[in-house]
Amino acid sequence: MAQRVPAAAGASAYAGSAAGGGVDTAAVHLNAAQRARLDQVAREAALLYPDDAELQRVAIDAATDYLLGRADLVSAGAELARVRLEQQHIRARARQVVVLAFADGHSERSIAREVGVDRMNVRRWLGKPGGAAAGRAGISGDRC
Numbered sequence: 001m002a003q004r005v006p007a008a009a010g011a012s013a014y015a016g017s018a019a020g021g022g023v024d025t026a027a028v029h030l031n032a033a034q035r036a037r038l039d040q041v042a043r044e045a046a047l048l049y050p051d052d053a054e055l056q057r058v059a060i061d062a063a064t065d066y067l068l069g070r071a072d073l074v075s076a077g078a079e080l081a082r083v084r085l086e087q088q089h090i091r092a093r094a095r096q097v098v099v100l101a102f103a104d105g106h107s108e109r110s111i112a113r114e115v116g117v118d119r120m121n122v123r124r125w126l127g128k129p130g131g132a133a134a135g136r137a138g139i140s141g142d143r144c
Contacts, residue, residue, distance in 0.1 A: 027064050034067045095125045102126055 027038060041063040042056070049055035065071035098111050108126070112119040123130050 026068060030064070030067055038063055038067060098122055098125050 027035070030038060038060065042060055045056040045059035049059070062071060062076075094115060094117075098115060101111055102108070102122075108119050108122045112122045115122070120130060
């Protein structure tokens with residue numbers, strides 16, 4: 001398992017012994033041009049995800065994998081497709097729980113709060129008018 005250094009140290013800190021989070025020490029195998037690109041990625045990640053060090057680390061790790069030839073567009077697309085399918089399954093489960101909870105007497109507001117979705121989504125999932133896609137059309141959609 002590759003060691004990591006804290007993300008706060010930036011992508012230039014290519015080696016270290018800190019456990020968890022940070023830059024993959026495999027980056028020591030990058031040449032100077034690749035390191036410069038990785039430093040740029042680290043700066044951009046800090047701007048994109050200013051309050052989320054984990055997302056910064058993920059972005060830097062992805063760039064490191066790409067620069068080292070361990071990731072490409074095909075693998076990224078395949079991973080995205082897998083996650084989208086998993087997300088569809090999770091949405092279907094959540095939606096069914098929402099429908100049953102409403103039938104058991106839970107309010108739309110309490111369901112929305114507990115599930116973490118907008119009340120209009122709950123209404124759409126229940127087949128009620130008032131959401132972006134009113135009526136029966138809302139039942140077939142799976143937006144959250």
